[in-house]
Amino acid sequence: MHGPVPVMLQMAAAAAVIVAIGARSRKWWLLWGPAAVLCGSLLALWAYTLASSEGVAGEPAPARFWGWLAITGAAALVLLAGWQGIRWWRRAVAVVAVPLAALCAAQSLNTWLGYVPTVGAAWTQLFAETLPGQTDAATISAMQRAGTIPAKGVVVSVNIDTGTVKFKHRNELVYLPPAWFASDPPPRLPAVMMIGGEFNTPTDWLVAGDAITTLDAYATRHGGNAPVAVFVDSGGAFNIDTECVDGPRGDAATHLTREVPPLMVSRFGVSTDPADWGVVGFSAGGTCAIDLSVMHPELFRTFVDIAGDMGPNAGDKAQTIARLFGGRAAAWEAFDPVAVMSKHGRYEGVSGLFIVSGARIDGSGRVIGANETERNVANRLCDLGGKQSIRCEVVAYPGKHDWPFAGRAFAAALPWLAQR
Numbered sequence: 157m158h159g160p161v162p163v164m165l166q167m168a169a170a171a172a173v174i175v176a177i178g179a180r181s182r183k184w185w186l187l188w189g190p191a192a193v194l195c196g197s198l199l200a201l202w203a204y205t206l207a208s209s210e211g212v213a214g215e216p217a218p219a220r221f222w223g224w225l226a227i228t229g230a231a232a233l234v235l236l237a238g239w240q241g242i243r244w245w246r247r248a249v250a251v252v253a254v255p256l257a258a259l260c261a262a263q264s265l266n267t268w269l270g271y272v273p274t275v276g277a278a279w280t281q282l283f284a285e286t287l288p289g290q291t292d293a294a295t296i297s298a299m300q301r302a303g304t305i306p307a308k309g310v311v312v313s314v315n316i317d318t319g320t321v322k323f324k325h326r327n328e329l330v331y332l333p334p335a336w337f338a339s340d341p342p343p344r345l346p347a348v349m350m351i352g353g354e355f356n357t358p359t360d361w362l363v364a365g366d367a368i369t370t371l372d373a374y375a376t377r378h379g380g381n382a383p384v385a386v387f388v389d390s391g392g393a394f395n396i397d398t399e400c401v402d403g404p405r406g407d408a409a410t411h412l413t414r415e416v417p418p419l420m421v422s423r424f425g426v427s428t429d430p431a432d433w434g435v436v437g438f439s440a441g442g443t444c445a446i447d448l449s450v451m452h453p454e455l456f457r458t459f460v461d462i463a464g465d466m467g468p469n470a471g472d473k474a475q476t477i478a479r480l481f482g483g484r485a486a487a488w489e490a491f492d493p494v495a496v497m498s499k500h501g502r503y504e505g506v507s508g509l510f511i512v513s514g515a516r517i518d519g520s521g522r523v524i525g526a527n528e529t530e531r532n533v534a535n536r537l538c539d540l541g542g543k544q545s546i547r548c549e550v551v552a553y554p555g556k557h558d559w560p561f562a563g564r565a566f567a568a569a570l571p572w573l574a575q576r
Contacts, residue, residue, distance in 0.1 A: 162263050169224075169256035173231050176250035178242065188237045192230040199229030218268050224261035231257050269355070270558025271364050287311055287329075287362055289372075296332065305337045305380065308372045311362065316388075316411075316419045323406040325389040328358045328416075330424060331371055334380030342425040346432035348383045348573065349416065349448075349456070351390050351441030353562075354397040358389045361566075364559035365438070370567040374574065383434070383574060384426050388416055390444060399468035400444035401491045403480045409491070412444075413452055431505055434458035434573050438562035443468060443493075446508060446537060450496045450546075453506050458576040462511045462565045463557050466533045467492045493537060497544050507576050508541060508548035510534035511565040515552035526552035 180188075200222045207217075235250045242250075266272050290311040299306070313327045336342045350367060352360040361367040367385065375382035390400050390408050398408035417433065420426045427433070433456045437445035442464025449459040468491050470479040481487040489495045497503075512534050514527030531552065538548040553568065555561030 166260050169260045172249050172253035172256050176234055176253040192233045195233040196226035196230035200226040221264040224264055228257040270560045300337050300340045305334050309333045316415050318415050321407050321410045323411040325392045328389050329387040331385040333375045333382035344427040346383045347420055347426040348385050348434045350385055350387045351437035351444045353439035353441055356391050358387045361387050365563040374570050401468050401480050404482045430455050431457045436460040438462040446493050450493050457505050459508045460569045462562050463513050463530050497540050502545045506546045509569055510538055510550040512552045513555050513557050513561050515554045
């Protein structure tokens with residue numbers, strides 16, 4: 157969220173904190189002032205330690221986030237320590253100051269990640285029971301039998317669980333383009349697996365990445381035809397980063413390869429040809445996209461890696477092996493794209509697109525520059541893939557490493573993906 161809302165929120169929070177503190181005695185300040193600073197600092201330190209120990213972010217959060225987190229802790233102590241001896245209205249302001257400061261911390265985090273692009277998207281994430289265009293399985297079956305072709309695609313929730321994989325996950329979502337409803341059984345449409353980042357829910361691509369709009373626009377330009385998209389759960393919970401591997405955090409890779417494709421074929425009649433299957437991912441999901449494709453070319457022949465890493469990443473190499481693989485170095489190597497491609501040898505019919513952020517548009521309208529880290533990773537993976545006969549290219553687009561960029565990247569990549 158950008159514009160006046162974040163600014164107004166921070167102004168309101170700052171005013172509330174100042175009023176809550178108000179005029180205090182020298183004795184009160186000597187006793188509770190340092191305690192408030194310590195409380196805020198400990199809260200920020202605890203959050204930083206938790207994030208670092210779990211390896212949940214490859215880049216540091218902005219200083220403003222840690223600042224507001226510390227203010228939240230300090231405001232909470234002021235509320236408790238300063239309750240006595242103040243008027244009722246200042247107590248009310250002190251109560252409000254704590255959630256306002258916490259909301260500012262959350263908003264700072266959102267500005268960094270671009271997780272909730274608008275106020276409407278925030279409302280949808282928090283309170284909406286269904287997404288725009290979402291319906292249930294009974295309705296899509298009835299529409300298909302009746303030959304009712306919708307003007308836009310339809311989203312349906314699915315529980316993809318065979319009971320044989322050690323991975324507890326949330327319901328996932330499937331986008332069905334208008335062409336899917338044209339016949340019963342449906343046409344054998346291509347399919348694409350959509351994977352989000354480290355902090356994720358299955359709805360992220362649809363809400364934060366605006367993928368429904370992108371898919372609908374493509375379908376409109378192509379007579380209702382578009383890939384069937386399955387928005388998977390690669391983590392199992394918002395704060396769990398599996399990097400799409402099998403390990404202590406769950407057998408995510410097995411779920412994505414042995415449960416998702418068979419259900420998509422049996423329930424939605426998508427193509428069984430691996431040439432008609434692709435994987436698209438952003439950030440950690442981008443790493444998943446190339447990893448799943450080079451490990452399983454018998455399932456996926458096309459991938460779009462949007463600002464991904466060199467391989468599964470939960471810290472440095474030692475930390476990654478410990479956190480994701482329970483200390484098993486051989487398991488890490490089995491999921492490392494560089495090692496996998498080197499051992500595999502020549503691939504047949506596999507294509508990949510690497511999209512990196514940070515580009516700029518110069519005065520003549522040309523796209524120049526890129527995020528150096530992302531570009532180096534993409535170039536190295538693409539070069540290695542090319543040596544193993546993977547047709548790939550690296551492109552850069554303007555924007556930072558956040559969900560709005562991911563959404564634009566997917567919109568740019570979809571025509572390329574659909575032609576494969």
